[in-house]
Amino acid sequence: MGAVAGPEIERLVQLLARLPGLGPRSARRAALHLIKKREALMMPLASAMQVALDKVQVCKTCGNIDTQNPCTVCTDPKRDDAIIVVVADVADLWALERANATQGRYHVLGATLSPLDGVGPQDLTIDALVARAHDSRVHEIILALNATVDGQTTAHYITDLLQDANVKVTRLAHGVPVGGELDYLDEGTLSAAMRQRTLF
Amino acid sequence: MGAVAGPEIERLVQLLARLPGLGPRSARRAALHLIKKREALMMPLASAMQVALDKVQVCKTCGNIDTQNPCTVCTDPKRDDAIIVVVADVADLWALERANATQGRYHVLGATLSPLDGVGPQDLTIDALVARAHDSRVHEIILALNATVDGQTTAHYITDLLQDANVKVTRLAHGVPVGGELDYLDEGTLSAAMRQRTLF
Ligand SMILES: [Zn+2]
Ligand SMILES: [Zn+2]
Numbered sequence: 001m002g003a004v005a006g007p008e009i010e011r012l013v014q015l016l017a018r019l020p021g022l023g024p025r026s027a028r029r030a031a032l033h034l035i036k037k038r039e040a041l042m043m044p045l046a047s048a049m050q051v052a053l054d055k056v057q058v059c060k061t062c063g064n065i066d067t068q069n070p071c072t073v074c075t076d077p078k079r080d081d082a083i084i085v086v087v088a089d090v091a092d093l094w095a096l097e098r099a100n101a102t103q104g105r106y107h108v109l110g111a112t113l114s115p116l117d118g119v120g121p122q123d124l125t126i127d128a129l130v131a132r133a134h135d136s137r138v139h140e141i142i143l144a145l146n147a148t149v150d151g152q153t154t155a156h157y158i159t160d161l162l163q164d165a166n167v168k169v170t171r172l173a174h175g176v177p178v179g180g181e182l183d184y185l186d187e188g189t190l191s192a193a194m195r196q197r198t199l200f
Numbered sequence: 201m202g203a204v205a206g207p208e209i210e211r212l213v214q215l216l217a218r219l220p221g222l223g224p225r226s227a228r229r230a231a232l233h234l235i236k237k238r239e240a241l242m243m244p245l246a247s248a249m250q251v252a253l254d255k256v257q258v259c260k261t262c263g264n265i266d267t268q269n270p271c272t273v274c275t276d277p278k279r280d281d282a283i284i285v286v287v288a289d290v291a292d293l294w295a296l297e298r299a300n301a302t303q304g305r306y307h308v309l310g311a312t313l314s315p316l317d318g319v320g321p322q323d324l325t326i327d328a329l330v331a332r333a334h335d336s337r338v339h340e341i342i343l344a345l346n347a348t349v350d351g352q353t354t355a356h357y358i359t360d361l362l363q364d365a366n367v368k369v370t371r372l373a374h375g376v377p378v379g380g381e382l383d384y385l386d387e388g389t390l391s392a393a394m395r396q397r398t399l400f
Contacts, residue, residue: 005294006267008251015245018237019230024232025220032291033220034249035265037257045215046249049234049242051208065235067206087253091232187370 005176009035061132063108063125065090073097075104080104082139084132088112088146092190096144104142107132112150113157126158143171209235263308263325265337273297273306280304282333286358288312288346295382296344302378304342307332311348313357326358333365343371 009031017027034042042132048176058064059071066072066135073079073093087093093106109124119155133141141162176185185193209231217227234242246283258264259271263303266272273293283304287293293306309324333341337381341362345351374392376385 005265006272008248008255008257008267012245012248012252012384015241015248016219018241019216020233021230022224028294029291030292031220031252032265032289039252041215041218042249042253046213046246046253048208048212048215049246049249052231052232052235053238053242053246055208056206065205065209065232068210072206090231092229094232114340118231119204143337149392186387 054184062106063090063110064093064106068128077101081137083142084129084138084140085142085144086129087144088151088154092144102142109154110146112148112154114150115153121157124154126161129158130161130165133162133167137167138165138167139171140168141165143169145171147172147174221326262306263290263310264293264306277385278303281337283342284338284340285342285344287344288351288354292344302342304340305358312345312348312354314350315353321357324354325360329358330361330365333362333367336366338365340370341365342367343369345371347372347374347388 012034013027013031015025015029016022019027022030028143034045055067056065056119057067057069059066059074061067061070061074064071064073068075080103083092083102084107085093085096085102085104086107086109087096088109088111090108093108096102096106107125107129109129111119113119113121113124113126129141132138141158143155143158145155155171160168173196174189175196176189176193182190210385212234213224213227213231216222216230217224219227221325224228228348229367234245240293254263255267257267257269259266259269259274261270261274264271264273268275277338280303283302285293285296285302285309286307286309287296288309288311290308293308296302307329309326311324312318313321313324314372333339341358343355343358344383345355360368373396374389375396376382376393382390
């Protein structure tokens with residue numbers, strides 16, 4: 001294809017292929033689509049990326065990504081200063097916001113501890129979290145981490161570090177996903193859902 | 201998410217979601233990935249798109265997409281002027297080039313006839329193809345169109361129009377895909393593969 005379409009298009013395809021969710025084949029389709037929808041899609045997308053490059057920053061308080069710093073959540077006076085929701089990634093923060101799951105503020109760790117992948121405490125924003133937890137306004141740290149080995153390892157590690165802070169440390173409930181079918185769930189989830197059952 | 205991440209990021213997500221292969225969820229992941237890989241990916245991709253916007257054109261001869269016009273294939277002196285391979289879309293041209301399937305030149309129709317979708321002959325570059333077929337250097341028109349109802353309707357329509365031109369009109373063979381398993385193939389393919397069997 002390089003010889004046919006020229007190195008400029010080949011480069012566009014190769015860069016698109018590095019987006020999560022796009023393989024080499026779909027990157028070619030995406031490049032063609034962009035070229036065909038030149039005015040309607042490629043020009044606006046190039047300009048949206050330029051705007052993002054110019055404006056988007058990492059919040060120095062919580063690690064969220066936003067066009068203002070501190071971010072919209074950190075500066076929102078209606079948010080509850082008493083609660084910090086700890087997430088591994090900005091994607092998790094976005095997911096919780098879409099679900100309207102909390103009125104608290106956030107802390108983005110950047111990753112979970114993963115000894116196998118060489119991710120240690122120094123790679124996460126754990127020191128900053130511990131400092132925030134010692135703010136007298138903060139009463140609860142909610143660990144909204146994946147229910148995976150790495151997520152739970154991280155949760156335990158953080159819980160230990162927060163012993164001295166005057167905060168309650170909580171984590172998300174285990175249970176049946178909304179719309180989930182019982183006979184597809186693993187036994188750990190089912191027994192946790194049974195233990196944590198609520199009044200109907 | 202709009203309220204959390206700001207309208208600039210929301211717009212980036214919405215534009216990415218219009219790429220084939222990316223839904224709303226993967227568009228969010230792609231946007232986050234771009235923001236995190238600011239220097240390594242978002243800057244080069246924005247600039248590759250700007251280069252494509254500045255340089256990429258539709259070949260006025262064959263409909264291929266390239267940074268030169270006429271395109272690399274049309275201007276390549278080593279290509280065979282006697283053969284024009286007719287494809288519906290530039291993606292098909294790229295696929296044939298990757299396969300090194302032909303030394304001929306191309307003609308991109310832009311679509312296939314599709315009465316149900318309101319795509320008629322006037323929406324395709326058929327007039328230009330007929331004109332090219334009357335060039336005395338051209339001896340064969342290979343219809344490399346999808347083996348679908350619309351593809352075959354288009355093939356028949358073009359074949360009729362080329363009655364007066366002094367060219368042989370051919371189409372791709374039907375058969376067993378390389379690596380394909382017989383018991384997954386439909387009966388039409390199997391009987392065509394049998395009829396068009398070749399010496400071992
Ligand atoms: Zn923030
Ligand atoms: Zn051309």
